[in-house]
Amino acid sequence: MYLSAEQKQEIFKKHGGAATNTGSVEGQIALFTARILHLTQHVKEHHNDKFTNRALVNLVGKRKKLLEYLKKVDIERYRNILKELGLRK
Numbered sequence: 182m183y184l185s186a187e188q189k190q191e192i193f194k195k196h197g198g199a200a201t202n203t204g205s206v207e208g209q210i211a212l213f214t215a216r217i218l219h220l221t222q223h224v225k226e227h228h229n230d231k232f233t234n235r236a237l238v239n240l241v242g243k244r245k246k247l248l249e250y251l252k253k254v255d256i257e258r259y260r261n262i263l264k265e266l267g268l269r270k
Contacts, residue, residue, distance in 0.1 A: 183219050184219075197211075207251070210251070213243060217237065217244065220233055220237040248268075248270070
């Protein structure tokens, strides 16, 4: 896999508060963003890889749902995660 366990723990520590807090919304959004960036590069190189393209679309949908949930629950956390990850809405 392209993300090692240490890299995932670092993502969760930075965005989720603790390395073991894998259920936090911010941590999951950050992990999905890292996976999306990796899959985007793969799809650019391999245009005919339809399975990876579908996985990419599914990940973007999951991240969108989590962002909508976070926006509804706590707008400040939503704005912070958008700014930290460089996402636009």
